[in-house]
Amino acid sequence: MLLCIPTHAAAEDGYQLWLRYQPLPAAQRAHVPDSILVLGADSPTKGAARSELQRALQGMLGKAPGIVDKARLDTIVLARGADLPAGLDTASAVRDELKKLGDEGYLVRRAKLNGVAVTLVAANTDAGLLYGSFAWLRELQLPSGKGADRIALASSPTLPLRVLNHWDNLDRSVERGYAGESIWNWWELPHIIDPRYTDYARANASLGINGTVLNNVNSKAEVLGAPFIAKAAAIADVLRPYGIRVYLSVRWSTPLEMKQTKTADPLDPEVAAWWKNKADEIYRTIPDFGGFLVKANSEGQPGPQDYRRNHADGANMLARAVAPHKGIVMWRAFVYASPEESKAGKAHDRAVEGYDQFIPLDGKFDDNVLVQVKNGAIDFQPREPAHPMFGAMPKTPLIMEFQITKEYLGFATHLAYLGPMFQETLEFDTRIGGRKLTVADTIQGKQGRVGGIAGVANIGSSRSWSGSIFDQSNWYMYGRMAWDQGLDSRVIAREWAAQTFSPDARLLDPVVNMMMRSREAVVDYMTPLGLNHVMGSSHHHGPAPWVDNLERADWNPIYYHRAGRDGIGFDRTAKGSNAVAQYSPEVARRFADPKTTPPELLLWFHRLPWDYRMASGRTLWEELVTRYDHGVAEAAAMQAEWQRMKPFVDAQRFADTAQRLAQQHVEAQWWRDASLAYFQDVSGLPLPAGVRKPAQSLDHYKSIRFPYAPGI
């Protein structure tokens, strides 16, 4: 009775994520251990690993595994290097291998312990043992089907900082969140601990994510009040065994707003002392507190420039407050000109401003400051070229900031697997120094100091965590790429789909193909050929390329596409804003010429006449129309393909996904129709022969309003 619950009790609502541990087919059960041996002194982290193994083996074998103190045949044995037992045949080889694996790496090897064949998970730390356990469980569930006795793994992360950024507000709303409220129930914390916090920790640990910024970068002074620190500490207590440190986003003007200082000038000793005391206070309740994330002098947030100090002055002051505790400061580089500056600029281009402000500061930051760079230079658009700051600050460790939540890619409605997008950026070859130097290389220390990676979370209180089942794949993919920037996005998609749905090839192949095509589909029906920032104002839902009346010029879609009778696109060559000059000479040359610019970035770098002839032989206008239509066709194809998956997916997750894909198709058509209606209007061009007319008038598309859209 205890082990068997009626089916209705466990509808497949996605809550289990990729940690479903479904029963293994009989043929795959050979050598899957039915016992667990954890060596050395016990610890909360070892407890977490053991309990995950218990849960997983129970699920996969249908029977609770034994916790043993002596290895049996096939026992899974967890041991730190220092705790490797005397009777292990490969002990000295394992110790050698561990030397290369650092603090978080792990090793999984088949070995003999006192003559009995076992599976060994070894690491230098408890966290490594936890990661190794998860890696081994993942491998067991993959269709590669090596057989449990043939799994051999060795891995360690490239980056020490693999962080989620929650844009979660204190009222539990989530900026750009499409999955319900914040999972952090601030009101009930610290008194009431939602068991979900533990499942959150499990999911992240399964990927190797080792840090989480609990609150929105648009922060509030109350975050550093005693009541909130106690709430953060309660979360930290839950996450600690899973190797996850807690960080806070802080508001620059906190001490001033709390009326505890008379200024927020970073060079004022009273201000520095306040932050030092505050850091001490935090570390008293959260001894392994990670540090601060700061959005300063950006989009209206206060910052050191309010006192004529620069970003380094600000970051260093905070860095010195947390340094005695080994804390860090993650300082965001997402800044653009103030309204006054933007008016003064001759060929104003928001894309160049982060680079211009930060590059001169290279070398001026304290050792425990990392500069966090949003990709791309505009704002997480469906496609942007890699940010030119990567590689341009060799003396400063940089953090790559990706957005996992789909602010610009269809919220939680559209299926868009972001793996190819993140991979495209990480693999981008900067050619700095005239040789291959990818963006990934620039944060991995190959050019200087080791950086980190941050993902703006798509996690909320919705039962499926991410608002839809397929959005879970973006969390998964982010975590896997954070661990290893060399992983292929298709491999990750396969891993995810096999664990989330089934390793059955009849599902796996089509689903992975669908995922791999999905982001390009979104680019095509939203922002083809390098267009960007043409979405609805404020909520960012749906098409609105016509918007021209926002407070700042560089918030308006028309600023970005610059479409008129004579052409379309933003000239970022030397004749325009010269943004190309921020790249290495080799890359700059390529982007400076429309003929050598990849078509998918064409209108990002160039303003071209409508009749510009593309490599395809089509005019630019014809190509644009073709891309929009292709995007819609892809949305339709995904909808149809998913219908064929019905036999292989449980009813609830099938239906939920089917409904979203149907709506995605509708919205893809809307994007295409509204965009073409508008571009036809400004260009005065007829649609190419045979092309379907927009379903409604341009005025109709302009009139649509979404007063209660989520995530604002």
Added chain:
Amino acid sequence: MLLCIPTHAAAEDGYQLWLRYQPLPAAQRAHVPDSILVLGADSPTKGAARSELQRALQGMLGKAPGIVDKARLDTIVLARGADLPAGLDTASAVRDELKKLGDEGYLVRRAKLNGVAVTLVAANTDAGLLYGSFAWLRELQLPSGKGADRIALASSPTLPLRVLNHWDNLDRSVERGYAGESIWNWWELPHIIDPRYTDYARANASLGINGTVLNNVNSKAEVLGAPFIAKAAAIADVLRPYGIRVYLSVRWSTPLEMKQTKTADPLDPEVAAWWKNKADEIYRTIPDFGGFLVKANSEGQPGPQDYRRNHADGANMLARAVAPHKGIVMWRAFVYASPEESKAGKAHDRAVEGYDQFIPLDGKFDDNVLVQVKNGAIDFQPREPAHPMFGAMPKTPLIMEFQITKEYLGFATHLAYLGPMFQETLEFDTRIGGRKLTVADTIQGKQGRVGGIAGVANIGSSRSWSGSIFDQSNWYMYGRMAWDQGLDSRVIAREWAAQTFSPDARLLDPVVNMMMRSREAVVDYMTPLGLNHVMGSSHHHGPAPWVDNLERADWNPIYYHRAGRDGIGFDRTAKGSNAVAQYSPEVARRFADPKTTPPELLLWFHRLPWDYRMASGRTLWEELVTRYDHGVAEAAAMQAEWQRMKPFVDAQRFADTAQRLAQQHVEAQWWRDASLAYFQDVSGLPLPAGVRKPAQSLDHYKSIRFPYAPGI
């Protein structure tokens, strides 16, 4: 495999509510049917009944029941009166009984069908069959343990309108909601249907709730736009098979705000025509739409008085728009004086104003208008006397509006079972006409027209629906009392606890006792002896009897308790506001004299000196202190009692409840300490000997702020 899921997949998080259908002990399985026979033409409602029986019997017996077309031994047979089969031995008796049971009643009888003993569920409608099925399932799970072959039930509801009021906003926040966001995912509706909507329908149908107002009484014009109507229609489609109609809260000024009329004057023909067209539009997509709920000229909401029309003018205009479709209008009577009026009043008393405005309108409302009266006259306080409007409008059907969500009783943190509170109000004897006439009688048509009952829902997107496990009991209790106002709150508590936890007496007796004492505990530590409205401003969290600076005098706690050196309380006798005169002469006499006023209402009706001698022999001041201390002791006792329940409750629900009870105890002490610190300060009185001093200074309690409290 399909029927057996690993335990971890189904943590007891409260999602299943009281519909858990746990395995029956072997001794109770005799005559529990393993087959289901549904007679007559199939329908969605019959399908809902069948599927609930399947789910429940699967859970209770561990085996899927058969769906049969011929009765076997013990088969559960569902049949409308018209479909009773020829071979039924008791057919004519059943037909006779059904005549008394109306449209929604049901009958459960043991009978013989073609010589085979079966359990018959009979009703006049499909909804009756559904209610009967749920009632039979409930009975099976109760500790009374009659044996499945001895269950005999016959019941029909007293009130035709048993409605939930969701105070859910279009941005998915919930006014006075402490259980997460709205369960209605407005953004994703109507394209994506959350399976939770079906579970919501099941839970309500299990109680007999037959209507739901989807959105907040503080409504918005957008509610009547086409996009929102489509969303409401999608919900209506899910709820319809469960016998639940959908209603909308509408904003009086909608046509004006939509710029489709030039005024919102109810006597303007253009306005009336607009509402008629709008009603027609709604009924085209929701053919069984229930009607409108209106909060007009109340707390800043627009209404007919803006045009010098009265509430009847407003309600009747709307009523005529929905009348052709058999819709109704529920017009709220929660009104109080405008700021100007309140300044002018001599002995201003907010408690008298609803009565004063509405009683003169008795007889002026159209047949399909019901006036909805909030209990009590102030605002859902932990204790208020029954609202004097009940019984005072014999020509008008009244709806009793209870608040299920605990705006004033500790949110979702405090355990407070509201059964005794609702029962106290429904059983209050108005003595109108000089004879027994309870509040329940006045809405049941015993004095005039049949009314209804409404409960402000405590339902949200939190996994436990209501924010805590014990808060589910208030939803349950409301539904059961809505069906039958004569049900005893203790009986309902037992039903709920048996289904929610276990019928084991070792759990049931202590838990029911705890529930029954819980509301009085809250009254004692928050608002003893008839005090009221002394909570924190705006969020209504915690004590704030000192507040004296709000925009309106009658929003301030000091307005309600009137404490000073010389005494405490609100004089509502003839020497004061004379609110007592709104009750029948017999009741008014009783409340006019402190000696005959029940002590729990003493300071509601009287202002008395601190040394006033209570029946207990204590002074009023000593009595107040005693009550506060008793409330805190009760909170401590509940906390301790729950610890003893550990062996009988699953780990997750045990821990969640234990954490809440611990925090309730802390907050009870805070209420007591802050209140006593304040009343000591204003009275200048020392604490009686042996009484513990408040833990902190009054200034400390005054300084506490809750900037991000939920539910505002």
